[in-house]
Amino acid sequence: MFFRDRRDAGQKLASRLAAYADRPDVLVLALPRGGVPVGYEISRALHAPLDVFVVRKLGLPGHEEFAMGAVASGGVRVLNRDVFEQLNMPSNVIDAVTLREQRELERRERAYRGLRPSPDARDKIVILVDDGLATGSTMRAAVAALKQQHPARVVVAVPVASPETCQDLRGEADEVVCLVTPEPFYSVGLWYQDFSQTTDEEVRALLETATRPEPAHAAA
Numbered sequence: 001m002f003f004r005d006r007r008d009a010g011q012k013l014a015s016r017l018a019a020y021a022d023r024p025d026v027l028v029l030a031l032p033r034g035g036v037p038v039g040y041e042i043s044r045a046l047h048a049p050l051d052v053f054v055v056r057k058l059g060l061p062g063h064e065e066f067a068m069g070a071v072a073s074g075g076v077r078v079l080n081r082d083v084f085e086q087l088n089m090p091s092n093v094i095d096a097v098t099l100r101e102q103r104e105l106e107r108r109e110r111a112y113r114g115l116r117p118s119p120d121a122r123d124k125i126v127i128l129v130d131d132g133l134a135t136g137s138t139m140r141a142a143v144a145a146l147k148q149q150h151p152a153r154v155v156v157a158v159p160v161a162s163p164e165t166c167q168d169l170r171g172e173a174d175e176v177v178c179l180v181t182p183e184p185f186y187s188v189g190l191w192y193q194d195f196s197q198t199t200d201e202e203v204r205a206l207l208e209t210a211t212r213p214e215p216a217h218a219a220a
Contacts, residue, residue, distance in 0.1 A: 002160060002180050005194040006034060006131050009159035010041025013129075013179050017157060020125060021046045025152065027124045029053035029073075031142060032112060033198040034131035038159060040206045042129060050210040051119045052112050052203070053128065055142045056101040061093060067137065068094060071102050072145030073109065073118055112203050116211070121149040128154060131195075132188030133161035133178070136169055143172050160191045 003009040020026045026048040030039030036052065043050035053073045060066040060083070068089065069079035077098055083089065109118070128142055139156060146154055156169055157177040162185040166178035182191065189195035 002182075002191045003193065005192060006037035006159075006198070007041050009131065009179075009192070010038035010129075011045070013038065013157055013159050013177070014042045014045035016177050016179060017042060017046060017127065017155075020048070020127065020155070023048070023125065025124050026127065027051070027119055027121060028127045028129060029119070029121070029146070031055060031128070031130040031138060032108070033200065033203050035129045036203045036206050037198060038131050039127075039129035040210060042127065042157065043210055046127075048127070049119065050207065052109070052207065053142055053146065054105050054108050054112075055138050055145065056105045057138070057141070058094070058097050058101055060087075060089075061097065067141075068097065070138075070141035070145065071098060071105055072142060073105070074121070074145070074149055075102075076145040076148045078141055078144040078148075111200055112207060114204075121146060121151045123150070123152050125153040125155065126151045128156050128173070130158050131160075132191070133158050133165045133169070134185070134188055136161070136165035139169065140172060143169070160188060161185075 028039050028043040028048050028050045030036045032052045039050055055070050055072045057067045058069040060068050068083050071077050153174045155175040156173040159179045161178040163181040163183055166181050169176045
């Protein structure tokens with residue numbers, strides 16, 4: 001057991017990201033839902049804005065667990081070209097799946113963010129946060145989608161990850177910070193004392209709190 005809960009994990013992870021504190025070009029984007037409590041603590045420690053980066057897998061019809069690609073915040077679609085070439089997937093099928101998942105993505109963004117606009121990642125140092133990485137497929141999709149928004153730097157930051165996934169992501173992001181990489185890994189939740197599900201209400205509350213100006217005495 002390494003962490004009491006996601007907030008404890010975020011506080012510990014923030015200490016490894018101290019070099020990014022108090023920089024106007026840093027943006028913390030958390031993968032909902034579990035990444036948001038972690039990202040909230042990082043954003044507070046670094047005095048950086050926090051938002052969500054929603055990713056939806058494009059599942060193969062009839063075999064939805066098999067990813068054809070993903071859609072992400074900002075209207076970005078990432079496609080797995082190898083899948084299309086192997087399966088000769090018609091473009092109208094891909095477009096139909098994309099439309100369905102894009103609608104669900106937009107619904108979730110409205111639920112979490114309300115009327116606030118999506119953040120602009122262009123030329124920013126973006127810290128992508130989740131509560132842990134097992135296979136890393138969602139984070140890989142997030143990195144690929146985020147790169148299409150032309151950030152200055154993409155930093156993947158997680159409290160715990162499998163050693164193989166952490167290493168593999170180093171070839172895709174500019175920097176990868178995995179606080180602990182236990183071997184054997186088993187699962188993300190094993191390394192938390194409290195790994196209860198993060199609710200939509202908690203995500204909304206944390207995002208709303210993060211957008212409020214921090215009182216001067218709170219920084220102490």
